[in-house]
Amino acid sequence: MCKPSARTRGGPEGRIWLTDPLLAVRRCGKGRAHRRWCTLNDSIFSYYENDRNAVPNGEIKMEEIVCLVNNPPDTHGFESTFEVYIESERLYLFGLENPEAIRKWVKSIAKSFIHPRADELLSHDFERIGRLQYKGGLNLQRAKEGWFALTQSVLYAFLEDSDKEEAVHLKKLQELSVQGDSLVLVERRRTLYIQGERKLDFLGWVAAIQKAAGSSGDTLSEQQLTESDIPVIVDRCIDYITQCGLTSEGIYRKSGQNSKTTSLLEMLRKDARRVRLKEGEHQVDDVSNTLKRFFRDLGDGLFTKEFCQDWLKAAAIENEEEKIGQYRQLLSSLPVVNRATVKALINHLYRVQYFSEMNQMNTHNLAIVFGPTLFQTDGKDYKAGRVVEDLISRYVVIFSVDEQEMRKQQDEITAIIKMRIAGSSSGTQQAGDFICTVYLEEKKTEAEQHVKIPATMTAEELTFEILERRKIDTKEKEYWSCFEVNEREEAERPLHYSEKVLPILHGLGTDSYLVVKKQLSMENMLIYLASRVSDSKHGMMKFREERNLLGLGLSTGFHDRYFILNNSCLRLYKEVRSHRPEKEWPVKNLKVYLGIKKKLRPPSCWGFTVFYENEKHEKQQWYLCCDTQMELREWFASFLYVQNGGNVWPSESSKVRASRTQQDSRLGNISLIPLRGNENEMRNSVAAFAADPLTVSDNQSALGFTVQGAASCWLVASRLPGGWDGDRIPTRESRRRELGGVGEHRASSAVSLAPDPFPGWVLVIDSEQTKPGGQCWVTVPSRPREPLSKGRQGGTCRRDAATGDAARQMISPGNWGRCFEIPSPLQISSPSLSFPCPHARGTAGEATADVICLLSLPQTWKPLGLA
Missing domain, CATH: 2.30.29.30 (Pleckstrin-homology domain (PH domain)/Phosphotyrosine-binding domain (PTB))
Structure with a gap:
């Protein structure tokens, strides 16, 4: 993404309190501020001693700006201030007592240095705006440049590979961490790595994003949220109690230790994403008490102060159909986060009462506990409890729950409880393990x-x-x-x-x-x-x-x-x-x-x-x-x-x-693949050694081996990690599944290859039945989109002088015997290459050596099937 071009011919002008330009290690307060006359013209911000001076004290070119920050009121001793970060790691701080004037300056400067394609970012009431390096998607090799604007808990972005504005909801992040010089933002479907090209403005971005991603108040919408708009605090507690507390007698009625409840709630409010509730470390009653206290302390309540009385009135409706309709209407009137949280909590309580025979907490008992808690009342009457009891007992109808999904959840919970009971009775493990x-x-x-x-x-x-x-x-x-x-x-x-x-x-x-x-x-x-x-x-x-x-x-x-x-x-x-x-x-x-x-x-x-x-x-x-x-x-x-x-x-x-x-470079787990046979035999043979039938690239091409003059031959795939091992070469007894001897006749077969990494192909030529002194030729057509590299050869443990001498003349210097790897691979880039496979000049009946040629293919090639 290119830098912004000059777009502002003229802009605001006036006196602003200006600090000296600051380096990364310096900060400046009001005592160091100087009142200067400032102008913005032709994408240059200039500041003068006063409005009569013709020569500016200093200038800031818009193309040098990397970040602009609109500070909260009274941040640096002024009612309104903004900061300008430039590429040379300098920070300028400007202040005025007029918020409206500061807003105009910020918008004008932002419009001047933001790239035209990212203009949509200016429509937000941003706290921080600028350009940053980032990595994301499938390609993490190259950093790209993007434009970002932070508004409350949403990070808006114009990325290099996108034509529209994207929004990252920071409170819904699954993970937020700093790894090296990158800030990692993990969402449900992607991860974004924001990189610190410049230390000064990057540290500011990190602090601002971390603050925006945390819990910022005592209302539900200000909490860290899951993808389903449920506060992470609520999700963590419900999940733990579902796992460990459904069979706990008096769950939610018994209170945990006050000190532990306070400590746990503070940790969850600080950063709920980082808190992992574990059995043995946290007690069920402490967690349940934490959940109740969270709801009781909510600033606006779960049902909101605006609609709280309407919920209580709905409980008094005698007509069943009318009552359910009123509950549904009130539910739809709640804010999104409140509505999602109500459903999650009532779903949980519905499951708790489902196992009331074990935990002694039926619908009525749960309503006694949660009525005053959720409506934040003193509990002197049962109006609030009646609402909670109605919501639990009519949960499926009011919330239009899919019964199949409900049944599935109940089956899972039943399985958990059965295993807890079994574990408890055996005494070998804690309940739930x-x-x-x-x-x-x-x-x-x-x-x-x-x-x-x-x-x-x-x-x-x-x-x-x-x-x-x-x-x-x-x-x-x-x-x-x-x-x-x-x-x-x-x-x-x-x-x-x-x-x-x-x-x-x-x-x-x-x-x-x-x-x-x-x-x-x-x-x-x-x-x-x-x-x-x-x-x-x-x-x-x-x-x-x-x-x-x-x-x-x-x-x-x-x-x-x-x-x-x-x-x-x-x-x-x-x-x-x-x-x-x-x-x-x-x-x-x-x-x-x-x-x-x-x-x-x-x-x-x-x-x-x-x-x-x-x-x-x-x-x-x-x-x-x-x-x-x-x-x-x-x-x-x-x-x-x-x-x-x-x-x-x-x-x-x-x-x-x-x-x-990288792929294994040793021969092992050998499969002998006949180079002839019917189609099904060929397919099944190839499938025998395919570690994963799905790993195939779309970039297909064919590479054929043509074998002429061999008595029989095999194609061998290897996956033994750690290096070559001659002992893993199969004996003749294990290779009797031949294709039929061809004697001195000419015969050919081919194997089709496609891209992806296999450790190598080994072509085994059995010369046992071939006429002594005869030759077998192997032709390797090189027709891929890139040259076939690293052609290698090797041989078996049994050899004689004639075989060894001939082998050294085939492709490259060989090291025969128990060592099979050739240090000088051949580069095959011609249309085809033919080389002889030697045969021992033994006497009649004497077993002759086999010849092995290893073709170590590029990592973009793999076997596809047989042609």
Whole structure:
């Protein structure tokens, strides 16, 4: 973004108290101020000794200004002051006793130095305005320049890559922190890094934003808020009590310790985002008392002073329908934050009374406690209690609650309570604790981690827990996730980062488990989602429905069907031209897993297993198959997008989201891939070693290997970390799955490759049945958009002199024997390269050596399938 051009030919003029220009280490009060005659003309702010002087004492060019601050009254001894920061790290402080005059000066200066495309920022009654460096979005490599204006608790911005003004609601930030020379603002769908190019004005921005993002008063709207407009204080307390206090006898009726309640409430009011309520550190009664005191101390009350009496009158209405209508009308009249908070609190109290047999707090008892608290009365009559009792008992009707969602919440709460009771009776753990086994990267004994799962733990938090235990430092563009693996269905599902883990664990069968590993497909899915123009997805897939023993209708096998996925449902059509869908499923009721069990003989390995459960808890299961990895990735990304409201991945998470590590450079976990066979065999063979079927880039190209004169050959993929290991080369006994000897005849096969990182491809040529002294040629056409680099070769442990000598003449100097890596890689940039594979001159019946050529591809290449 370029600097502003001169736009102001003339501006205000007059006498202003002016301090000396200050460096970063100096401050100046009224005693150092001097009265100067100031003018603003041709984008130059000039100040003179008096209005008769022709030569200014100093000038400030508008293009040098980086920040303008309109201070609150009486900040520096004057009724009104403003500050000007310039690029050379200097600060000018101006003051007047006339607020209206200061306002005109501030608007004129701001209009003169703000870029024309950011003029909309001037419409706000800003406290601070200027330009800053920032990073955001998918590209964090280059800092960009943006224009920002801070107005109360909203930071307005004109960013370089956007044509419209954006607003960051600072009280709704999920995280606000300083990391190095950056101020990190984490919202639900993105993270913004504001950088300090200049220390003086950046420190001012940091302090102002931190103050605006904190709680600033005693009304609900002045608190730190969640995305749902609920005060974070209320959300934290309700969440903790739901987790740890639903079975506590007399919850909300018993009072906690006054000193602990006061201390906790002060911490929450100071910065509720940073407070984490933990079982063992905080007592249930202290937290419940904190919540009650917060509501009682609200300046305007939960129901507001304006409508408080109307709520009390509504409770006296005898006609049920009229009463509910009046409550709904009063609810709609409340401010947004008050309305959201009322619903959240009554929802919580509704769940508390649902378990009244255990906690002894029925609707009436809760109303006795919360009536005087919420209406801030002395409790001498039951009018306030009657309102609360009505809201709890008629919660579903008054708040128009989705019964299915309500049932789901109750099931989760029931599961929590059952586990608390089980844990308490066993005596092995505190109530509420649930210990489960989670694996790191794969299911094996040495990868087990036993983790305590609280009710509020999300998949992201569980992932952090496992990585921290194993002291694994994530790197840039690494996407670690928690997966639910179903061994019986041979399928897995990456959990959404915000998904609660405990309900999932409660529903896992004996053939399922959780594993934390890298989600290699995520980066490409995010790129796809960012580049598409529509939220919907449509196309052909092969469909098969799981039938029960009495199922009739669709025959077994996969059938071509046309699908349309939008924000609310997935529709199935018999063909593209069909107008009426054969089937339709709400998206929110679908669970989509990657993979299909092999016994179903799917037409490709790129498929989904989908589970559907309706409102009556009736379950269905069916399968979808795509033709390519790319289609699978796009469909799965679309499912994630619509099911989570576009919130697929946490915005630039400092721990989970970081870059992928460099690829392993050792041969291991070898899969032998035949270069011939029918289409299904080829697809299934490639799928055997694909770590993630979705990690495919859109930038596809083909690279072929043509093998001529070989008795048999294999393509080997490796993933052994740590370096080469000759012992991991398979023996002939493990490689008997040949393609058939071709003797002295010419034969060829090819493998198609597409971009993305694989540690390397190894072409194994078996010369056992080839005529002694014969030659086998390997042709590598180089047709990618960038040259194929790092061609390498190596050999097996068994060799003779003839084989070793010939090998050194093939591509580059070789180091044969147990060491396979060649220090001098070949740069392949020609259209094709052919080199001979040597054969030992052994006697009849003598086993000859194999020849191995390793092609270490660029990180933008990976296997796609077989051609």
